[in-house]
Amino acid sequence: MSAFIPFQSIAATRRLLRSKELSPVELIEALEQRIAQLDPKIGAYVGRDLETARKEASSADLTKPLGGIPIGIKDAISVAGQPLRSASRILEGYTAPYDSTAVARLRAAGAIPFGRMNMDEFAMGSSTENSAYHPTRNPWDPSRIPGGSSGGSAAAVAAGTALATLGSDTGGSIRQPAALCSCVGLKPTYGRVSRYGLIAFASSLDQIGPLTSTVEDSGILLNAMTGKDPHDSTSLELPDEDFTAEIGRDLKGLRIGIPKEYFVDGMELGVRASVDAAIKQLVSLGAEPVEISLPHTDYAVAVYYIIATAEASANLARFDGVRYGKRSPEAKDLLSLYGKTRAEGFGREVKRRIILGTYVLSSGYYDAYYLRAQKVRTLIRRDFDQAFSKVDAIVSPTSPETAFRFGEKTDDPLKMYLADIFTIATNLAGICGMSIPCGFSNRDGVDLPVGLQLLGRPFGESRLLRIGHAYEQSTDWHNRRPPVG
């Protein structure tokens, strides 16, 4: 019997590895055993390469910060030699020829990329129902969605079938599934982590980040991933920083902003109650609550679905059946090669967004939609600038509701989009944000996880982790386990 215990943090597993109570190969094998046993019921994984992982584990360098630690990778992020599909049919048969920078840096820190995590196709969705592979089930209730788009990444961490995973967040795709599955999800500031090797959805909004079982773990992973990358001109050169450095400090003197626009009617009552209690808890830990206003909140969904679809329609133009992925066998000429390949390769939500993005960029509509949205984006950014001149962090629910049932929103895309209301503005403003477990809400007789969202000023991740850690360690939510296995 190995010393592997599911749900252990990276920090704890690292100690076991270093004290030789557990070997990296034993860890991979025990993890694989648990995945094989539980994942058929969850569907978080879309592929694993045990042979390669075992080989990498056998030569793991335990002196490195992540030596021997397996990390699940969202299917939108390149791992050299492994399939990469962004959960789309159009990339069937594609093998990533190189490592994304985030993965290369995790490897340099000793980590082992192990497992491909399910997601909504091209990260478009909030439920992972748009995957071309199979649905992912919420470990807390298999009749419900895990959130999305990084649904597989969140479900695996919550079910203890992964120590930690990478996801990507364009409008909440790390934070919302983390909230719905009860784990920690961190979206770093735009420019913090290189996007090289991440399949682009909306380039001005996308950011890679970790999903973990503790706040400290998210700092440990972020430490290994940041920094300027010559392959991504939007990645930034910043002074070296240990994101776990503030962890353990108390909250005295910190001001937390409570945006009145994020506490409106229509929210699930159990979510409201959990978040209100979490704010009280933060105050009891020494934080000072300050009511703030983010007056342009109501416009965020509209702005987002113009900017994100416009960028997506341009980014997804590269999937044309010529250079990679699937090609329609029906193609007669070049035009039908494009049209048929894309018709067969893309799912419905992706098509919908490509058409909307094409519309808002098309001649005669550009000023009314795209340009106007970019200007309103400026107003949304200013809201946050002004708020952060008064407070150290902003607290809110991550999602106005807990996990919904499969099929509940698939016929009404607008309803699905509006559920992203609390996470979307973060990406438009480029700031950092995280979701941490803060309780449960009884929905239809089932207790489902609630996430507390913490937002920080650009490059304020260390402060965010300090607040998140203090809250986490003063509560028991992160130790609750779902009824699987």
Added chain:
Amino acid sequence: MATESHHHTIDVPYLARLARLEVTPEEIDIFGPQLGRILDHVEQMNKLDISGIEPTAHAITIFDVIREDTVAESLPKKTILENAPHNANGLFVVPKVLD
């Protein structure tokens, strides 16, 4: 739903053509009203006075990122062609473009 009124109608076949995406009659019927409703929601942006507001293309302001123009290793041609749906003689193959 006949009772719903949409301010926006959207020419799905035209846009799909621009996007090089073939759509079925069923998809046209579904996407049209759905996108119309989304555009109705987007309409609320028009309530805002945006005169004199600069557009934001990127949240974090960065200007003119340039690098040294040096020769560097790129991925081997063979690796790239391995992912191609159809290749021959070190080239991508597509249906005939010119007669």
